Amino acid sequence: MAVYTEVTDEELDAFIGSYDVGRLLSFKGIAEGVENSNFLVHTDKASFILTLYEKRVNPADLPYFLNLLQHLAAKGLSCPTPVASRSGDLLGTLAGRPAALVTFLEGMWVKRPRTDHCAELGKAMAELHLDGADYDGFRKNALDVNGWRPLFEQCGARSDTVHAGLGDEIERELAHLEAVWPQDLPSGVIHADLFPDNVFFLGNELSGLIDFYFACNDAFAYDIAICLNAWCFEQDLSFNVTKAKALLKGYSAVRPLNTAEYDALPTLCRGAALRFLLTRLYDWLSVPEGALVTPKDPMEYVKKLRFHQSVDTAEAYGLER
Template structure:
C-alpha cells in the first residue's frame, strides 16, 4: 500500500454519493507498500479501505482480484469484502483511475513475527488455499518462473551497481531454476504475497489476510515457499529454523503436504527469493517523485538467495 494520488474532499464527496454509507468522518492515506494508493475511510456506516489502483494491475485484471476477495469472504475466510455501490457496481473511477472500496478488517500485522505467529501464519495460508478451492476464475502467475529471465533482461547493470559480480550470479541462478523447476504439484488459488504486513492478528491469533493483487493460480507449495522467505529469516539474512518448522507445522495442521511438495520446497524457496529480488530490483529507484513510499531493498532478497544457493537441503531439514 502507498499514496500516489491525493484524493480531494470534492472527489471523495462525489465518490461517496454513489453509496449509502453516510457522511465521511475521517479519511487519511496509508503510506505503506509500493503498488497502489490506499486510504482509510470512516463514515457513519463504518470503516473501509479505499484503493486507487496505480500500477502493477490493469483494469482488465481487477475483477479477478475483487471477485476472489468476495469469494473467499463468502467461504468464511477473513478477506476484505468489496463494497458495491447502490447499483451493485464494485469497480469505480477517480481521475480516470480504477478505484474500489472494501471492508475494513481489524487487526495488527507483526513487524517482527514470533515463532507462534509464524505457526498461525502457516495455518492461515493453508486456510486460504482451502477456501479458494472451487473459485471459477483463472489467472496465470505472470511473475512466475517463466517470467524471471525476461524480467532480469535489462537489469544487469542495476545488479552490478548493487554488488560487483551479482549479474553473473543471478544469471546462474536463473539457469539452475529453469532446469530444475518442479512441475505438476498440487495447485490452485494462491496469495503470492503473503508477507507479514499483509496478515493481521488479533489476540495472538490469525485474523485476516489483505492485499490480494498478486493472487493467481500456481502451486500451493510455491505460495508456502514465498511465505517461508517472508516470515522466517532474521534481519542478518539467516534462516530461522525454529520459525520455519512452526510455519510448516501450522500449514500442515490444515493441509498436509505431499511428499513431492515437501521435496520441492528448497528449490521453490530459491525461486520465490528470486522473484522478489527481481521485482525489488526493478522497483529500486523507480518510485515517482512525491510518493509517500520508499522502495524495498533488493539486497534483502539477495541475502536469502545466497542461503538457498549455498544449501538447498536447509528447508528439507526444517520440515
C-alpha cells in the same frame, strides 16, 4: 510510501453516495500499500478502506482480485470484503481511476514475527488455499519462472554495480531453476505476497489477510516458499528453523503436503528468493537519483538465496516427511 491522488469534494460525495454505507464522516489518506492510493473512510455505520488503483495495477486484473476477495469472505476467510454499490458493482471510478470500497479489517501487522505468529500464518495460508479451490477466476502468475529472465535482462550488466559478480550469480541460478522448476504440483489461488505487512494480528491471533493484488493461480507450495523467505529469517539473515517448522506444521494441519510438494520445497524456496531478488534489483536500479524513497536492498535476497542453495531436502526447513 503510497501515492496520493487528490480527490475533489464533489467527486467523493458522489462516489460514497453511490453505496449504501451511511453518512461520510471522515476520509484520510493512509500510508499503506506502495502500488495504490488508500484512504480510511469513517461513516456513521462503519469504517472502510477506499482504494484508488494507480498505474502499476492492470485494470483488467481488478475483477479477478475483487471477485476473489468476495469469494474468500463468503467462505469465512477474514479479508477485506468489497462492498457492492447500489447498482451492484464492486468496481467504480473516482478521480479518473478505478476505485473500490472494502470493509475495514481491524488488526496490525507484526514487525518482528515470533514462532507463534508463523504457526498462525501457516494455518491461515492453508485455509486460503482450500477456500480458493473452487474460485472460477484465473490469473497467470506474471512473476513465475517464465517472468524472471525478462526482468533480469532489463537489469543487465548494471547488476554488478550493486555487487561484484551478482550478474553471473543470478544467471547461473536462473539457468538452474529454468531446468529443474517443478511442474504439475497441486495448484490454485495463491496470495503470492504474504509478507508480514499483509497479515494482521490482534494480540497473538491472526485477524486477517490483506493486499491480494499479486494473487494468481500457481502452485500452493510456492506460496509457502514465499512465506519461508519472508517470515523465517532473522534480522542477521540467519534462518530460524523453529519458525519454519511452526509455519509448516500450522499449514500441514489444515492442508497436508504431498510427496512432490515436499521434494520441491528447496527448489521453490530458491525460486521465491530469486523472484524477490529480481524485483528488488530492478527497483534498485530504476530509482531516480536523489529520490526520497529508498528501495529495499536486493542483497537481502541474495543472502537468502544462498541459504536455500545449501539445502538438500525439506527436512532443513523442519518438515518431516
